[in-house]
Amino acid sequence: MAVTSFPTRLLLGPGPSNVSARVLEALAQPLVGHLDPAFLATLDEVQERLRRLFGTRNELTLPLSTTGSGGMEACLANLLEPGDRAVVGVAGVFGERMCEVARRIGADVTRVETEPGTALDAAAMREAIARTEPVVVAFVHAETSTGVCQPVEPIARPAREAGAFVVLDCVTSLAGLPLALDAWGVDAAYSGTQKCLSCPPGLSPASFAPRALERVAARRRPVQSWYLDVSLLAGYYGSERVYHHTAPVSMIAALAEGLRRVEEEGMAAREARHREASAALLRELEPLGFAPLVEARVRLPMLSAMRLPDWVIARGEARLRRELLERHGIEVGGGLGKLAGSIWRIGLMGENARLSSVERLVAALRRERG
Numbered sequence: 001m002a003v004t005s006f007p008t009r010l011l012l013g014p015g016p017s018n019v020s021a022r023v024l025e026a027l028a029q030p031l032v033g034h035l036d037p038a039f040l041a042t043l044d045e046v047q048e049r050l051r052r053l054f055g056t057r058n059e060l061t062l063p064l065s066t067t068g069s070g071g072m073e074a075c076l077a078n079l080l081e082p083g084d085r086a087v088v089g090v091a092g093v094f095g096e097r098m099c100e101v102a103r104r105i106g107a108d109v110t111r112v113e114t115e116p117g118t119a120l121d122a123a124a125m126r127e128a129i130a131r132t133e134p135v136v137v138a139f140v141h142a143e144t145s146t147g148v149c150q151p152v153e154p155i156a157r158p159a160r161e162a163g164a165f166v167v168l169d170c171v172t173s174l175a176g177l178p179l180a181l182d183a184w185g186v187d188a189a190y191s192g193t194q195k196c197l198s199c200p201p202g203l204s205p206a207s208f209a210p211r212a213l214e215r216v217a218a219r220r221r222p223v224q225s226w227y228l229d230v231s232l233l234a235g236y237y238g239s240e241r242v243y244h245h246t247a248p249v250s251m252i253a254a255l256a257e258g259l260r261r262v263e264e265e266g267m268a269a270r271e272a273r274h275r276e277a278s279a280a281l282l283r284e285l286e287p288l289g290f291a292p293l294v295e296a297r298v299r300l301p302m303l304s305a306m307r308l309p310d311w312v313i314a315r316g317e318a319r320l321r322r323e324l325l326e327r328h329g330i331e332v333g334g335g336l337g338k339l340a341g342s343i344w345r346i347g348l349m350g351e352n353a354r355l356s357s358v359e360r361l362v363a364a365l366r367r368e369r370g
């Protein structure tokens with residue numbers, strides 16, 4: 001029997017992005033135990049590199065054994081108890097998901113919504129914070145469903161001043177844009193490995209400020225999720241390294257390699273590379289009739305939401321995406337939620353933020369248009 005075999009694709013959707021040969025090599029290392037000194041040294045390295053990338057000194061900075069959505073669940077489930085009030089910014093599908101997660105925890109959620117393709121209105125968030133005096137204020141830094149980059153400080157600062165805990169979704173921004181959790185006053189943040197880190201999906205890098213851990217310690221009742229309870233996770237991901245659950249050793253080896261690449265390149269150069277690639281994408285797609293959904297001021301560099309030209313609509317946008325995949329080996333993302341059928345989401349994340357990715361996509365689209 002042959003081993004599982006997948007085709008080689010160019011992954012230009014909203015994640016996963018392609019991984020480097022070095023990351024694949026790290027994944028294929030011999031397995032060691034989750035308490036093996038060789039592995040623990042790698043875990044230490046990963047945690048330290050994640051602190052630098054998140055812009056934090058938070059001791060509890062760790063790769064959670066779950067995807068980005070599990071990181072969302074972890075941040076909200078630890079900080080919220082049933083009946084607590086939360087203000088959640090909704091600029092797209094992932095803000096909406098935060099509302100749903102918080103509601104299932106039993107929180108009393110106030111949603112502050114904005115039109116898809118626009119950033120949250122900081123004044124509307126401040127008003128909701130002043131009115132409801134929430135325990136948690138949560139929002140998304142890089143809204144992958146719309147391609148909007150949310151300015152963090154104008155919301156985080158008033159939230160902290162009002163005594164709330166700030167939860168930030170950094171799934172798509174980590175390793176694509178510089179982060180400064182400590183300077184911004186973010187108490188809990190989570191990400192994912194399959195976007196700008198260019199690692200396989202399956203881990204959620206996350207960080208919890210001491211202030212957040214004090215809040216967890218003072219809870220009236222235990223965190224509903226045993227698996228994601230940070231006070232228990234701290235036993236293994238802190239200095240003691242006592243067993244809680246079996247850490248995904250191979251995935252963490254891959255993440256270590258992904259993080260080394262980020263630091264070798266440097267975050268400033270990496271951000272510039274993402275910006276150059278997305279500028280080239282927009283320039284090349286314009287003659288084909290695609291137009292950006294988001295205004296330049298708040299446009300993400302790693303994920304471009306593009307309004308579709310008539311020739312794509314006439315052809316059937318879902319059909320054309322399938323043809324791009326089957327004939328050209330290129331994956332792009334369709335619209336989500338209200339934007340389904342009217343936009344594409346084109347990711348140039350991590351390893352894929354290169355002019356060569358843009359050229360391949362544009363050449364394939366030119367051929368398909370005829």
Ligand SMILES: *Cc1c(COP(=O)(O)O)cnc(C)c1O
Pocket residue numbers: 015067068069070094140142143144145169171172192201
């Ligand atoms: C991808 C994504 C998530 C969800 O991550 P999964 O790894 O798919 O669970 C959450 N938030 C944002 C902004 C994302 O882009």
